[in-house]
């Protein structure tokens with residue numbers, strides 16, 4: 001599991017080390033220079049004589065960059081440091097000059113001096129370099145990257161080819177991202193490699209900033225972050241076996257978990273086929289489909305092991321392909337939501353519909369697509385909402401926070417957290433990077449290949465999550481912390497299955513369903 005702790009905790013953990021005189025900046029600079037030398041050598045076959053441009057800001061991030069530049073110059077690299085602020089780290093500047101780094105300034109105050117370089121000219125230098133080191137801003141960033149740094153980045157971004165061009169190494173974070181919320185308030189230089197200092201900042205894991213920091217490595221600076229409470233988590237493949245509901249020999253199909261799926265209509269039978277298929281193929285003990293007869297016929301034709309009609313379940317999946325005009329199906333959604341135990345006497349225990357599924361008969365529910373409009377005012381955290389950005393915008397607007405899809409996409413973590421607060425449910429916000437927010441928890445998963453943005457993928461995710469919640473139904477209700485992790489686990493496995501279905505190429509939702517059993521087996525064996 002990767003843990004990104006809030007920057008206030010990073011600051012807090014740095015303080016005692018800095019007070020004790022620990023040479024953290026020297027350590028960071030040495031590690032960055034090593035990686036840059038490695039990249040130069042891997043990409044060009046040599047280090048001496050290659051060209052590196054270091055973009056240097058006013059704070060300690062700039063200090064890291066200047067000491068890095070000094071190391072590189074001493075290794076024979078032709079190193080140009082471009083300062084983007086009138087004042088930069090004094091000792092770093094002296095070290096860089098002493099080592100033979102050429103230092104120029106793009107800050108507006110330096111315009112008339114001999115060592116001045118316009119932002120446009122600095123951008124051209126950067127584009128012609130083998131490696132660019134982005135040391136303009138770290139965790140001290142406030143808002144959009146201003147001044148010369150912003151101008152240089154805008155100019156580079158206009159001309160930087162998607163492939164080829166300089167390899168960009170960001171120190172700590174790509175300068176100018178929202179370090180705690182993952183927003184992108186202004187120009188940012190996309191990093192090919194980000195070397196986080198001590199701990200990754202949350203913005204490195206959260207979209208949309210996460211997409212500008214693809215490959216993140218951590219330089220260990222010895223920070224003690226054990227007391228950090230505010231963090232963003234990312235599950236890794238190694239976490240799958242720990243969280244996955246175990247298939248034990250003594251389990252019958254009921255104890256493995258029965259998933260009830262309320263999905264699909266005559267207009268959209270495919271959603272039911274995909275959601276039930278994903279539940280079946282991810283290892284549910286049994287899957288029930290509740291819907292119109294001809295939809296169930298389509299489901300059974302694809303997955304004969306699915307059972308038609310209501311009965312005892314350990315988790316519900318409601319909403320994929322739902323017809324909001326279909327009163328019978330909507331009633332069934334309400335029944336499922338009631339079984340999540342939404343209030344005294346609210347859950348349904350009528351004949352033939354349910355038994356003692358989870359804790360005291362309460363069961364988790366995945367609420368997708370059309371069913372999102374059926375939510376009660378307050379939800380339990382074992383109700384997992386799985387909206388995409390447009391659906392989340394609608395849900396928030398209905399609850400008095402007027403936002404549109406673009407606003408959600410520009411700050412997904414913030415809006416998912418607002419929805420979590422307003423509903424009480426766990427919120428899984430789908431996207432290229434999926435964000436999950438439960439009470440006091442934020443997770444982000446980025447396994448999905450771009451090809452997974454395809455019709456029906458959400459139905460597959462909902463069915464898969466249904467299996468996970470059914471398999472750990474009682475625990476999910478008793479320990480709601482687990483719910484957000486299971487939701488993140490579903491996103492991880494969904495993304496991996498999509499990749500394994502056709503590495504590097506197009507996938508359909510059906511292909512992802514097909515791939516699930518072997519992907520899960522591989523992850524459990526790892």
Ligand SMILES: NC(=O)C1=CN([C@@H]2O[C@H](COP(=O)(O)OP(=O)(O)OC[C@H]3O[C@@H](n4cnc5c(N)ncnc54)[C@H](OP(=O)(O)O)[C@@H]3O)[C@@H](O)[C@H]2O)[C@H](O)CC1
Nearest residue numbers: 024059060061137138139140141142143144146172198221
């Ligand atoms: N974690 C560790 O173990 C270590 C981390 N290190 C590095 O230190 C930085 C944090 O350094 P800090 O000086 O606190 O912050 P920054 O380098 O990010 O710079 C903040 C200054 O930048 C200016 N600023 C703020 N926002 C903007 C903006 N939007 N545009 C332009 N300029 C901005 C501001 O200065 P002003 O003079 O303009 O007010 C800030 O003061 C961390 O990220 C690591 O890289 C250490 O090396 C030790 C080990």
Ligand SMILES: [K+]
Nearest residue numbers: 134137173175
């Ligand atoms: K940086």
